[in-house]
Amino acid sequence: MQSYVAVDIGASSGRLMLANVTDGKLQLQEVHRFSNGFTEENGHDRWNIDHLINEIFSGLEKIKKMHIDHVRLAIDTWAVDYVLVGNDGNKLDDPVSYRDNRTCNAIKDLTSDLPKEYIYEKTGIQFQDFNTLYQLFTEDKAKLAKTDKIMMIPDYIGYVLTGNAVTEVTNASTTQMLSLREGLFDKDLLKKVNVYPDQFPRLVEAGTWLGNVSHKWHMRYDIPETEVITGTTHDTASAVVGTPGKGEDWAYISSGTWSLLGAELDTPENGLDAFKENYTNEWGAYGTYRFLKNIMGLWIAQCVKKEYDNQYSFADLAQLAGEEKPFQQFIDVNDKRFSNPKNMIQELQNYCQETNQKVPETPSEIMMAIYSNLSLFYANELEKLGHILGHPITTLNIVGGGSNVALMNQLTSTLAKVKVVAGPSEATAIGNILVQMITSGQIENIAQGRQLVAKSFDLKTYEPEVDQYNQVLTDYQAFLQKVAVVD
Numbered sequence: 001m002q003s004y005v006a007v008d009i010g011a012s013s014g015r016l017m018l019a020n021v022t023d024g025k026l027q028l029q030e031v032h033r034f035s036n037g038f039t040e041e042n043g044h045d046r047w048n049i050d051h052l053i054n055e056i057f058s059g060l061e062k063i064k065k066m067h068i069d070h071v072r073l074a075i076d077t078w079a080v081d082y083v084l085v086g087n088d089g090n091k092l093d094d095p096v097s098y099r100d101n102r103t104c105n106a107i108k109d110l111t112s113d114l115p116k117e118y119i120y121e122k123t124g125i126q127f128q129d130f131n132t133l134y135q136l137f138t139e140d141k142a143k144l145a146k147t148d149k150i151m152m153i154p155d156y157i158g159y160v161l162t163g164n165a166v167t168e169v170t171n172a173s174t175t176q177m178l179s180l181r182e183g184l185f186d187k188d189l190l191k192k193v194n195v196y197p198d199q200f201p202r203l204v205e206a207g208t209w210l211g212n213v214s215h216k217w218h219m220r221y222d223i224p225e226t227e228v229i230t231g232t233t234h235d236t237a238s239a240v241v242g243t244p245g246k247g248e249d250w251a252y253i254s255s256g257t258w259s260l261l262g263a264e265l266d267t268p269e270n271g272l273d274a275f276k277e278n279y280t281n282e283w284g285a286y287g288t289y290r291f292l293k294n295i296m297g298l299w300i301a302q303c304v305k306k307e308y309d310n311q312y313s314f315a316d317l318a319q320l321a322g323e324e325k326p327f328q329q330f331i332d333v334n335d336k337r338f339s340n341p342k343n344m345i346q347e348l349q350n351y352c353q354e355t356n357q358k359v360p361e362t363p364s365e366i367m368m369a370i371y372s373n374l375s376l377f378y379a380n381e382l383e384k385l386g387h388i389l390g391h392p393i394t395t396l397n398i399v400g401g402g403s404n405v406a407l408m409n410q411l412t413s414t415l416a417k418v419k420v421v422a423g424p425s426e427a428t429a430i431g432n433i434l435v436q437m438i439t440s441g442q443i444e445n446i447a448q449g450r451q452l453v454a455k456s457f458d459l460k461t462y463e464p465e466v467d468q469y470n471q472v473l474t475d476y477q478a479f480l481q482k483v484a485v486v487d
């Protein structure tokens with residue numbers, strides 16, 4: 001029986017998930033979990049990439065102890081961040097986190113002589129100041145000149161494991177430097193940020209063999225023989241593959257640190273409406289496009305959890321929220337101020353005070369404020385998504401950790417008047433595995449993979465509650481317009 005390992009690393013934690021197909025069902029087991037996060041080092045918020053790599057080997061050692069001698073493995077992580085590698089093949093520094101504030105003016109500066117419309121028409125990618133394009137724009141020029149390879153995080157990890165360097169397209173598209181028309185890095189955009197096409201290892205599609213974990217690692221660790229596949233290296237691309245959407249009119253939310261809300265398309269949608277609403281066309285597996293919006297997501301809840309000294313689990317926090325009435329205040333959860341504040345609870349409270357609303361005080365009030373406003377944001381975006389795509393969304397598949405929050409699933413269903421299908425919560429690891437299975441010839445395509453997911457995992461369905469919260473979404477939309485003017 002073939003064993004697959006998904007190395008799935010998000011901004012707050014990473015895991016190794018072991019998978020196989022038994023009795024026609026996909027079986028998934030978490031064998032190793034570790035923390036992730038950035039800390040200030042040399043003047044910037046940086047990821048400890050060596051720690052992540054060591055943890056991958058710790059996980060593989062556990063798998064070997066389970067008497068598994070051979071695995072296939074693929075890596076997915078968050079997007080946009082990169083490692084600069086020198087001529088000796090080693091990293092020049094630890095990678096800077098996209099939440100570092102070095103890029104706060106970069107969009108304005110870069111687009112002063114390169115219009116946004118031009119960049120969007122070329123790339124179809126949303127304007128976020130953390131995109132690789134703006135990070136490279138603010139990068140130390142001397143360091144860039146010494147750079148032999150610019151590698152996205154999961155590609156770099158694959159390179160350290162195997163010695164082979166590639167640039168996988170689902171993640172590379174988030175750089176905002178790939179040309180939709182040519183399918184290659186755009187020379188004008190690279191020039192603008194002082195980098196050369198050959199500093200990027202060759203572009204490959206998701207589902208490409210990378211190589212075996214090098215001999216040198218086997219000398220140091222007792223691990224299985226490991227064949228590495230370059231899968232959908234962007235975690236969100238993996239999550240979308242692992243989403244059991246059915247029919248034509250479904251949308252998804254990959255609900256983790258970020259909530260990525262969108263639809264899977266066969267052709268990019270980079271027209272004026274999409275541009276105005278800052279929707280993105282990230283590349284998906286097998287020629288698809290992930291037309292989506294980045295929403296601040298559970299990051300807000302993760303920060304709050306930490307600020308309560310982790311005394312509550314996420315399940316506790318959801319239960320606490322349920323003690324309160326929803327919609328006691330409106331919050332634009334995508335306001336930049338929530339991206340990396342010193343103290344999230346304080347920031348939420350200040351926001352409510354400044355907008356003359358009820359200030360949430362207790363943990364249950366804070367949590368209900370977060371969950372009800374995320375649901376409102378989702379419902380508002382679903383309406384926009386339907387408008388841009390020219391057809392209403394009828395089913396919303398929510399996957400990822402956030403799909404466990406029943407309260408949010410129900411509120412979203414009611415506000416947006418859509419059926420919500422929640423689960424699986426491990427869609428990212430599952431999508432990672434499905435691409436490995438397709439590459440290995442064990443299943444044929446994503447459609448077959450999604451059928452396997454639907455029959456292997458328990459999915460929960462939520463229907464809109466009739467005559468509930470009828471006016472709230474309209475009031476919220478009016479509020480968003482008002483604060484947008486104040487901005």
Ligand code: LRH
Nearest residue numbers: 077078079080235236258
């Ligand atoms: C989610 C994610 C998202 C990106 C962000 C940087 O983990 O990959 O798709 O926009 O991190």
